[in-house]
Amino acid sequence: MSILPPPTDAANSARPTAAVLFVDETGVVRAANSSAAKLWGVDAANLCGEAFVRLFAFEIVSDDSDWLETQWLALRDSAIDRDTRLDAKLHDGSISQVVVRLEQTAGMEDRLTATVLPPTVAAPAPTANSDSAALLAAPGGLAFFDLNPLTGAARYSPAWKKTLGFVEAELSNTYGTWLDLIHPEDSAAAPDQIGRRMNQGTHPFDVEFRMKHRRGHFVWIHCLGLLIINAAGLVERVAGIIIDITERKEIEDASLANDERLQQLSDGGPLAAFELDFGNQRFWYSPAWNELMGFDSADDQPGTEQFRATIPAAEAGAGLEGWWLSRQPGHGSWCEVVKLQRRDGSPVTLLLGAQRHLSRKHDLNRVTGFLCALPDDLGAAAVTSSLAPQLVEDTLNTLAEAVLVSDVHGKVSYLNANAARLLRLPPDQAMGRPVNEVMRLLDRQSGMPGDDVCERALAAEGDIPLCNDHALDHGDGATPQPIVWTARVSYGPSGAAQGVVAVFRDPDEMSLTPEELLKANRFETLGLLAGGIAHDFNNLLSTILGGISLAKDNRDDSALADSEKACLNAKGLTKQLLAAAKGGTGAMVVITATEIVHDAVKIAGAGSDAKIEIDVPEDTWPVLVDRSQILQVFQNLIVNAVQAMPPPPHRGLVQISARNVTLKEAEFPPLVAGDYIKFNVIDNAAGIKPENLEHIFDPFFTTKKHGTGLGLATVLSVVRKHGGEIGVGSTVGEGTTFSVFLPQANKPAEVQARRAPTLRFGTGRVLFMDDDEKICALTSTMLQSLDYKFDVARNGEEAIKFYQRYLNIGRPYDAVIMDITVVGGMGGEECFHALHALDSDVRAIVSSGYDNEEMAERFLAMGFCGYLTKPYRVTDLGKVLKAVLG
Numbered sequence: 001m002s003i004l005p006p007p008t009d010a011a012n013s014a015r016p017t018a019a020v021l022f023v024d025e026t027g028v029v030r031a032a033n034s035s036a037a038k039l040w041g042v043d044a045a046n047l048c049g050e051a052f053v054r055l056f057a058f059e060i061v062s063d064d065s066d067w068l069e070t071q072w073l074a075l076r077d078s079a080i081d082r083d084t085r086l087d088a089k090l091h092d093g094s095i096s097q098v099v100v101r102l103e104q105t106a107g108m109e110d111r112l113t114a115t116v117l118p119p120t121v122a123a124p125a126p127t128a129n130s131d132s133a134a135l136l137a138a139p140g141g142l143a144f145f146d147l148n149p150l151t152g153a154a155r156y157s158p159a160w161k162k163t164l165g166f167v168e169a170e171l172s173n174t175y176g177t178w179l180d181l182i183h184p185e186d187s188a189a190a191p192d193q194i195g196r197r198m199n200q201g202t203h204p205f206d207v208e209f210r211m212k213h214r215r216g217h218f219v220w221i222h223c224l225g226l227l228i229i230n231a232a233g234l235v236e237r238v239a240g241i242i243i244d245i246t247e248r249k250e251i252e253d254a255s256l257a258n259d260e261r262l263q264q265l266s267d268g269g270p271l272a273a274f275e276l277d278f279g280n281q282r283f284w285y286s287p288a289w290n291e292l293m294g295f296d297s298a299d300d301q302p303g304t305e306q307f308r309a310t311i312p313a314a315e316a317g318a319g320l321e322g323w324w325l326s327r328q329p330g331h332g333s334w335c336e337v338v339k340l341q342r343r344d345g346s347p348v349t350l351l352l353g354a355q356r357h358l359s360r361k362h363d364l365n366r367v368t369g370f371l372c373a374l375p376d377d378l379g380a381a382a383v384t385s386s387l388a389p390q391l392v393e394d395t396l397n398t399l400a401e402a403v404l405v406s407d408v409h410g411k412v413s414y415l416n417a418n419a420a421r422l423l424r425l426p427p428d429q430a431m432g433r434p435v436n437e438v439m440r441l442l443d444r445q446s447g448m449p450g451d452d453v454c455e456r457a458l459a460a461e462g463d464i465p466l467c468n469d470h471a472l473d474h475g476d477g478a479t480p481q482p483i484v485w486t487a488r489v490s491y492g493p494s495g496a497a498q499g500v501v502a503v504f505r506d507p508d509e510m511s512l513t514p515e516e517l518l519k520a521n522r523f524e525t526l527g528l529l530a531g532g533i534a535h536d537f538n539n540l541l542s543t544i545l546g547g548i549s550l551a552k553d554n555r556d557d558s559a560l561a562d563s564e565k566a567c568l569n570a571k572g573l574t575k576q577l578l579a580a581a582k583g584g585t586g587a588m589v590v591i592t593a594t595e596i597v598h599d600a601v602k603i604a605g606a607g608s609d610a611k612i613e614i615d616v617p618e619d620t621w622p623v624l625v626d627r628s629q630i631l632q633v634f635q636n637l638i639v640n641a642v643q644a645m646p647p648p649p650h651r652g653l654v655q656i657s658a659r660n661v662t663l664k665e666a667e668f669p670p671l672v673a674g675d676y677i678k679f680n681v682i683d684n685a686a687g688i689k690p691e692n693l694e695h696i697f698d699p700f701f702t703t704k705k706h707g708t709g710l711g712l713a714t715v716l717s718v719v720r721k722h723g724g725e726i727g728v729g730s731t732v733g734e735g736t737t738f739s740v741f742l743p744q745a746n747k748p749a750e751v752q753a754r755r756a757p758t759l760r761f762g763t764g765r766v767l768f769m770d771d772d773e774k775i776c777a778l779t780s781t782m783l784q785s786l787d788y789k790f791d792v793a794r795n796g797e798e799a800i801k802f803y804q805r806y807l808n809i810g811r812p813y814d815a816v817i818m819d820i821t822v823v824g825g826m827g828g829e830e831c832f833h834a835l836h837a838l839d840s841d842v843r844a845i846v847s848s849g850y851d852n853e854e855m856a857e858r859f860l861a862m863g864f865c866g867y868l869t870k871p872y873r874v875t876d877l878g879k880v881l882k883a884v885l886g
Helices: 034-040 065-079 132-136 158-163 175-181 184-189 191-197 246-266 287-293 304-308 319-326 376-382 389-397 417-423 453-459 514-553 560-582 593-604 627-643 711-721 773-785 796-808 828-838 853-862 874-885
Strands: 019-024 029-032 084-089 095-104 111-117 144-148 153-156 201-212 218-229 235-244 272-277 282-285 333-341 347-358 364-373 402-407 412-415 441-443 467-472 481-491 497-505 588-591 611-615 623-626 653-663 674-683 725-731 735-743 765-769 789-793 815-819 844-848 866-869
Touching: 019 034, 065 084, 065 095, 065 201, 065 218, 144 158, 144 175, 153 175, 158 235, 175 201, 184 191, 184 201, 191 201, 191 218, 191 235, 218 246, 272 287, 272 304, 282 304, 287 347, 287 364, 304 319, 319 364, 402 417, 412 417, 417 497, 453 481, 453 497, 514 560, 593 611, 593 623, 593 627, 593 653, 593 674, 623 627, 623 735, 627 653, 627 674, 627 711, 627 735, 711 725, 711 735, 765 773, 765 796, 773 789, 773 874, 789 796, 796 815, 796 828, 815 828, 815 874, 828 844, 828 853, 844 853, 844 874, 853 866, 866 874
Parallel strands: 611 653, 765 789, 765 815, 815 844, 844 866
Antiparallel strands: 019 029, 019 111, 084 095, 095 111, 144 153, 144 235, 201 218, 218 235, 272 282, 272 364, 333 347, 347 364, 402 412, 402 497, 441 467, 467 481, 481 497, 588 623, 653 674, 674 735, 725 735
């Protein structure tokens, strides 16, 4: 390690050997070479254990450990990796000017190497006050001050002025400056005042008070140093450092306020708080808890006995820890109504709220919570264990559905009136019999015996989806009764199965509202499309990954444009998928026929082997529709056509066309005369049998092995809701044609105006919040390329701290970009409300993976200034920032 530039050979004999000392992180010498011993005139062993700062002469000298630490920190900051002139205090009392340099010792993180050499160029002797003061007041050093109240002189380091928001030239170096900046209420706590009560000599101080910031507010200061009292008992000199502790004080004040609120609630208030620390055997009950449960806090030392005494005898068998472990299994925190007993044995109904902490072995470590007395009428209702039996019976008999309940052994324990009617069996004859004897299922298609309802429910991981493949076999030669059914297992508080509840109904008695049809069919359609969508996504990802791979491995960026285009196509496909999943919003918009058809094919045609041809002339009239609902219509028709295709080698073809038509009166009942757009969806599949053709629009009618039969019922409901009608024609072995008529819109299609070009680059400070590390890193690079200053937060809590910090110094962020969903932390919406409370002018931008106009409008109405959809490019980020910042 080279401490100073190596000397030439001619100068080697004249240049003295460097004195080298090893100093630990606290500033104590741990080793020294012979040159160091020679310089100070003592044995090397005598230097070991000595404070490094004691080897040099400073104007202020003290044995106080705090002052030694302050001098060491100042010396270390001034001499680390640079030469610093000091006066070495030798053993014979003389002073020798030297150059000191501190460097980190290689391989030893807790050791510094100090190199001491005579100065190469003679320098004027330092003034009496230029040693320690210059060291402490160096630019970028400590916030150091030196006051002389008797003469009015003072010195403030640049860092001292910067702490209070000032620059070097804005404050005069006078004692009056100090007096002007001290908070009027804290003047007695300042170090220049507390010394008036001390005896002659040097005294250390460590105080906290407030000083005025350049922006007009007061900041809390932690001040430590030394003061000198003269023979007359007057403060002659005060020297020390200051540290801004405003943030710490705010946290302390908030903690005190929280403690005060808890004390107000738990001492004389209604909140009976408690803490049971089983791991450390520490237990605490608030005064309100003792009063509520009839205990005197002065009677006994807090322990488990108090809470154990409140548990009723019927529940106390497992002990206190067992009682807590049995409450709400699987939940860490909860609220519930409980019935406990006071110390005198009287019962009381309470609201219990608790937070339970378990060890890795699932042992109970700690419980914190509260009890709150319920009003008498509410308490009585809360502890009622069940409804009156007759009320339960009447409730179940009013249901249109048949309900059958079995015990855990699969034997019937209850039938409601509709279940007895459909099963053609009086309830008293069904009780106690196995469910598979009472509710015998047959497969509608094959006529083979169907599933055992109880066995299927117990084997399922969750609720059984609605099943319409079965009929009831009454065993008397009668025609089997078709039913639609589902079942689920009922679990007790301990998690053990208690029985099975089966619900079934005659499909001919079932009816759904148009809204229910839409919702049920939407989820079925999404399930059918999932495989095809995954296929198209994988194709897009192949283009994206291939372009990136070429650029990364071969430095060939020729395919990056295709990768970018594939990303945008994937983003568009995601938007269509989200719209299909969410359903209609009720908003009617005017759109073109070609847009409807192409958007429907994007989703419904995903991954299909069939060829889909589109023929929609440009002059086709627009329609006024709920966009999402009408897309669902054509998606259903396309999916039905694709699924009806015979297996290979048949080559499937679906033709979609649209034409303007003018219907005459009674030409296509029940439509009135007028202008319509006629959409045709034609396939070359197997066709529909005549006996089935008249039933295809009935709810729950289906010829498919798997399906609910809601698709075409939904299509008809939506089309009629829009003032249109649908027709169908089919030839077995040739194919089927569906014709959809929709009225012409009375105004042109809504065309989104093209945005004017915006500048890509901008200036300002941006706060970006997202919990994904990769997105944070990538967006940071984008912001840097756009010339924005930025900070990154991983959750809402961090974002609030960042914003508060810069708001305190009068430099709030120009914009905040935040993700709405943050796993395990505060999300963007909650964070925005907190930031808006701090700064009503906050300019926030939503960053979301949901490309949805309705959601964007909701957040903009909330007060957000922009909406940035993931994934985004540098230009997208630049445009939204430019639009928000102006």
